[in-house]
Amino acid sequence: SAVISQKPSRDICQRGTSLTIQCQVDSQVTMMFWYRQQPGQSLTLIATANQGSEATYESGFVIDKFPISRPNLTFSTLTVSNMSPEDSSIYLCSHGPSGSTDTQYFGPGTRLTVL
Amino acid sequence: GENVEQHPSTLSVQEGDSAVIKCTYSDSASNYFPWYKQELGKRPQLIIDIRSNVGEKKDQRIAVTLNKTAKHFSLHITETQPEDSAVYFCAATISSGGYQKVTFGTGTKLQVIP
Numbered sequence: 001s002a003v004i005s006q007k008p009s010r011d012i013c014q015r016g017t018s019l020t021i022q023c024q025v026d027s028q029v030t031m032m033f034w035y036r037q038q039p040g041q042s043l044t045l046i047a048t049a050n051q052g053s054e055a056t057y058e059s060g061f062v063i064d065k066f067p068i069s070r071p072n073l074t075f076s077t078l079t080v081s082n083m084s085p086e087d088s089s090i091y092l093c094s095h096g097p098s099g100s101t102d103t104q105y106f107g108p109g110t111r112l113t114v115l
Numbered sequence: 116g117e118n119v120e121q122h123p124s125t126l127s128v129q130e131g132d133s134a135v136i137k138c139t140y141s142d143s144a145s146n147y148f149p150w151y152k153q154e155l156g157k158r159p160q161l162i163i164d165i166r167s168n169v170g171e172k173k174d175q176r177i178a179v180t181l182n183k184t185a186k187h188f189s190l191h192i193t194e195t196q197p198e199d200s201a202v203y204f205c206a207a208t209i210s211s212g213g214y215q216k217v218t219f220g221t222g223t224k225l226q227v228i229p
Contacts, residue, residue, distance in 0.1 A: 031215055042204060043159070043219045092158065102147045102166075102210040104217060106158040 002027040002095055004107040012113045013083055020079045021110045023093035028073035031096030033104065034066070038089045048096075049076045083114045117142040119207050121220030128195050129228050136223045138205035139187040145207040145218075148181060148188050153202045153222075162203075163190070195227045 003026040013019050023032065034046040047055040047068055055068040069077045080087050090111050094104040118141040128134050138148075146167040151159035165172045165179045165188065172179050176195075181188040192199055205220040 033217075042221045045217070096215045102208060102215065103149055103161050103164060104215075105161070108158050 002029060002105060004093065004095060004105060006093060006107040006110050008110055009108065010111040010113075012115060015084050015114055017083055018079055018081045019083065019112060020077050021091055021093075023076045023078070023107055025074045025095050029095040030073070032070060032076045033094045033096060034068065034076070034078045035092045035094065035106075036089045037092060037109070043092065046078070046091075080112065083112075085114045088112055088114045117145060117207055117209070117216070117218040119205060119218045119220045121205050121223060123223060124221065125224045125226070127226045127228060130195060130197060132195055134190075134192045134195050134199070134225055134227075136190045136203055136205070136225075137187060138189070138207075138220050139185075140207035140218070141186065142207065142209065143183075143186065144209050147208040147210045148179070149206050149208065150179060150190050151204045151206065151219075153204065155201075159204060192225075195225075197227050197229050200225055200227045 005024045007022045011019055032049045035043040036046055037043050045058045046061045046066055047057045049055045049068050049070040051070050051073050065081055067079045090109045092109045093107045119138055121138045126134055149164040150162050152162045153159045163174050163177050163179050165181050170181055176193045178191040203223045206217050209216045
């Protein structure tokens, strides 16, 4: 499986500010995904990011709030904009099918606290 | 869209006993079913998976069964150990030709009591 890293691992931010989370994969992958996991909850898909096209957002998530970049096949960013305390959560990236596997592998996550 | 239900939400077992977690899905197009284990503060890690053309798969103490007709699949852990304590997520995936859509269950918190 590809190795996935995320930066930052955690951050504490003031409301109204924005934070950009970076996700790096050590091999080329077509699909990357961004998830949110609130404390004690399951994973909720925010959007799917394919290189060279606009991200596809799930119901309840919009580009103005969560802009995503996917400049190449190994990197993606998620920005959480105009943050409020309700955005406090863990944000995880993952990559989709690659080679012969259908498995999604996850990054270590970014723990965001908004004051 | 796909809906995945997972039961139970919490499960406590004595060390050495078996644990069973069940999931149901709604979309017959789902063709790949991974199970993830998430320890506290860690990322979800794949522990076993099964494809729609297979009815059962086993890996040491862990097994997964799939009933396509009934649209349900289950995780079985035998001879549980304290290190099995974690949250387990099932997922139903539509995966075809580079396209993939994954829907996760709500999770089961497993506690293995020594």
